[in-house]
Amino acid sequence: MRVINFNPGPAGLPLPALERAREELLDFQGSGMSIMEHSHRGKEYESVHNEAISLLTELLGIPDTHQVLFLTGGASQQFAQVPMNFLPPGASADYLMTGVWSEKAYDEAVLVGQARIAATTVLPDKRYVRVPRQDELQLDPKAAYVHITSNNTIYGTQWHRWPEVGDVPLVADMSSDFLWKPTDVSRFAFLYAGAQKNLGPSGVLIAVARKDFIARGRKDIPKIFRYSTHAENNSLYNTPPTLAIYLCRNVLAWARQVGGLGQLERWNREKGELLYGALDKHAGFYHAPVERESRSYMNVVFKLPTPELDDQFVAQAKKAGMVGLKGYRTMGGIRASIYNAVTVDNVRVLVSFMEEFVRKNG
Ligand SMILES: *Cc1c(COP(=O)(O)O)cnc(C)c1O
Numbered sequence: 001m002r003v004i005n006f007n008p009g010p011a012g013l014p015l016p017a018l019e020r021a022r023e024e025l026l027d028f029q030g031s032g033m034s035i036m037e038h039s040h041r042g043k044e045y046e047s048v049h050n051e052a053i054s055l056l057t058e059l060l061g062i063p064d065t066h067q068v069l070f071l072t073g074g075a076s077q078q079f080a081q082v083p084m085n086f087l088p089p090g091a092s093a094d095y096l097m098t099g100v101w102s103e104k105a106y107d108e109a110v111l112v113g114q115a116r117i118a119a120t121t122v123l124p125d126k127r128y129v130r131v132p133r134q135d136e137l138q139l140d141p142k143a144a145y146v147h148i149t150s151n152n153t154i155y156g157t158q159w160h161r162w163p164e165v166g167d168v169p170l171v172a173d174m175s176s177d178f179l180w181k182p183t184d185v186s187r188f189a190f191l192y193a194g195a196q197k198n199l200g201p202s203g204v205l206i207a208v209a210r211k212d213f214i215a216r217g218r219k220d221i222p223k224i225f226r227y228s229t230h231a232e233n234n235s236l237y238n239t240p241p242t243l244a245i246y247l248c249r250n251v252l253a254w255a256r257q258v259g260g261l262g263q264l265e266r267w268n269r270e271k272g273e274l275l276y277g278a279l280d281k282h283a284g285f286y287h288a289p290v291e292r293e294s295r296s297y298m299n300v301v302f303k304l305p306t307p308e309l310d311d312q313f314v315a316q317a318k319k320a321g322m323v324g325l326k327g328y329r330t331m332g333g334i335r336a337s338i339y340n341a342v343t344v345d346n347v348r349v350l351v352s353f354m355e356e357f358v359r360k361n362g
Contacts, residue, residue, distance in 0.1 A: 004346045007324030008153055008299060008337040009176065009197040016257075017250035036243040040236060048246050049236070055252035059261055062185055062208060069207040069227065070235040070245055075175045075194045078205065079105040082147065082171055082190065083112035085217035085227050091144040094118035096137065096163065099128050099152035101173060109147070116140060127331075128155045130294035137163055145169040145189060151177035153197070154328045156301035156335065157294040162187055169213055177298045178206065179255065179340065181265035189213040190227075198298070198339045200248035203241040255340070264340050271338045271347040272297035278351045285362045286354070303333035304361075310334060313357060320353055 005012030028035045031044055038045045053068045062068065071078070087093050087109065095106040097120035109115035118139050119132040131152075139146065146165045151158040153176040162170070169189030178193035185191065189210045196202035207227070214227040223229050229237050255264060276295060279288040279302055288295075288302045304310045310333055314326050327333035338347060 001321075004322045004342075004349060005324055006322060006336045006338065006342065006350070008328070008335060009194070010202050011197055011324075011337060011339050012341040013200065013247070014251060014254045014341045017247065017254045020250045020253075021247060035246045038242070040239050040242055045242055045246075046236075048242075048249050049234075049240070052245055052249040052252060053234075055249065055256060056206070056208075059179070059252060059255060060183060060185055060208070065210055065212070066185055066208055067211050067214075067231055068235075069209060069230050070240050071192075071205045071207055071230060072203070072241060074202070074205055075101070075173055075192060076104065078173070078192045078207070079108040080112065081225055081227070082145075082192075083109040083115070084221050084225055085214070086169070086171070086190070087113035087115070087144050088218055089113065092116055092140060092142070094140055094143040094146045094165075094168070096120075096132060096146065096148045097122060098131050098149050098157060098159075099155045101152065101154070101175070102147070102149040105147055105149070105173060116143075118143075118146065127289070128152060128157060129289050130291040131157050131159050132163075134161075134164060137165075139165060139168065141166060141168065143168045145171045147171045148173070150174045150191075151180075151296055151298050153299050153337075154331060154335075156290050156296045156299045158296035158298065160293065169210070176337075176339075177296070179261060179264065180268050180298060182261040195244060195248055197337075200251050201244050203244035204248060206248070251341075267344055268297050268338070268340070270344050271342065272300070274344070274347050274351050275300045275336060275338065278354050282354070282358045282362065285358050298337060298339055300336045300338060301327060301331070301333060303327075307332060309361060312361075316357070317350070317353060320349075322350060322353065 025034050056068050092114040093109055094116050097117055119137045121128050121130050121132050146168050150172050172188055172191040174191050174193040176197040178198050185208050192207040195204045214231050217227055279286045286302045304313055317325050325334050327335045
């Protein structure tokens, strides 16, 4: 019996993608072995690798100016690798601070070079309940790049209009909302996302990079850390995480089969509206701290009247077949992560559970 999985990451995967992996596990396309036992230089793996890239290119409409990269080390490694590549001595980068992950990205940047906080929405108690407005950005027109976190997994906020940054290259950590809807990737010089939230299993990170931007990256850093090395070698410079990329291929094929990113967006909006609708309807019981215009369609955070009720909510939801609802360890409360693999029906089940919980405890 599969549970309804609201885990924040690693998160649930679409069932058809897992079933396909099960079918192909022992004997990949008549080759007598699993995909993870194949050489990364062999034709079987190469076709999977290139299919994942072409599916992603098709789904996102990635233009010729940009290239897909498969990298390792997660988003956390990109926090360091982005400034290593794009922040030469004498330059400065702008960071827009919207949560824990942007803080971590900024902390790495200042170890490598110069970085400024060009906006922050942090509250005196260190929480964040919204992303900045355009008129709050104090951008340096000469910045090497501007870094944003498109969706703040922990605080449940999301950018719904990209910041206007002029001619400065825009860099985005999209780990927790990559592929949640169609996205104009040409706005970004470099975007990156760990697969394990909205796309696949842990172990691989996807970047979509403007070719001329990475070509200009620093050359006085070790080869393995240069994005240009991976770009020049179609992400096969060293052994990539073949099984993780294979599973991403299955998820991308599923996404295409159900109708592409437009369909995923319709489902994601419906899910978000169902959940926020229930929170607003029972605002006296459920407290949703995020400001309306910044509400995330991927991570919905709320609190019950007491921490004891939060705990009961999580425990009873688990009995009803729903897992992963406990809020981030330093935040408490509840967090429902409703990534692409969570269905509208799954969210309906949660909403009726919430309704019943208010009736019993409200
Ligand atoms: C989960 C997450 C990260 C960290 O990803 P790792 O793969 O653990 O390095 C970074 N940024 C965001 C927005 C995340 O949601």
